[in-house]
Amino acid sequence: MHSGSCLCGAVTFAVADTLPNPNFCxxxxxxxxSGHYFASTDVPRSALTIVGEENVAWFQSSEKIRRGFCSTCGSSLFWDRADRDWIAIAMGAFDGPxxxxxxLHIYVGDKGDYYEIADGLLQYDTVPPRN
Structure with a gap:
């Protein structure tokens, strides 16, 4: 079980599953x-429980993608595509280890000019295919 919250605690969540390794978009x-690149892990929807869901505001950022954040403190929490059986959760929102x-890194061609990616992880110009 992994748990987390927004900055003010109005939204809390729990993931009843092992967390996949995070990607950086x-x-x-x-x-x-997010204010920088977005570090998130993709978890099965069925493994996620959200408390205070009425405090999650959703912004439809493209035709297929919406982004969830706390309507009280503004913390970036979720990245969601309704036609998938998973939802992405911001790594910074988790409590504890x-x-x-x-x-890996995705959309590296869009990265900001103020930083370099030098961690040796795989880098993709788009999204790699899922297994």
């Missing part, structure tokens, strides 16, 4: 949503 929208390791 450098696309323009993720950078605007996640027992994960960084996985």
């Amino acid at each position: 450098h696309c323009r929208m993720c950078r605007k949503h 996640t027992r994960t390791k960084a996985n």
Whole structure:
């Protein structure tokens, strides 16, 4: 079980599953949503419980994607695509150790000019195919 929350605690969540290793998205929208690149892990919807869901505001950032944040404190929490059986959760929102390791970088061509990616992880211009 892994738990987390927004900054003010109005939204809490629990994941009743092992967390997959997080990916780092450098696309323009993720950078605007999070303030930097977006580090998240994709968990099965069935494993996620949200308390205070009435405090989650959703912004439809594209035709297929919506982004969830706390309507009280503004914390970026979720990235969601309704046609998938998983939802992405921001790594910074988890409490305590996640027992994960960084996985890969996506949309690296969109990254900000103020940082370099030098961690040796795989880098993709788009999203790699899922197994």
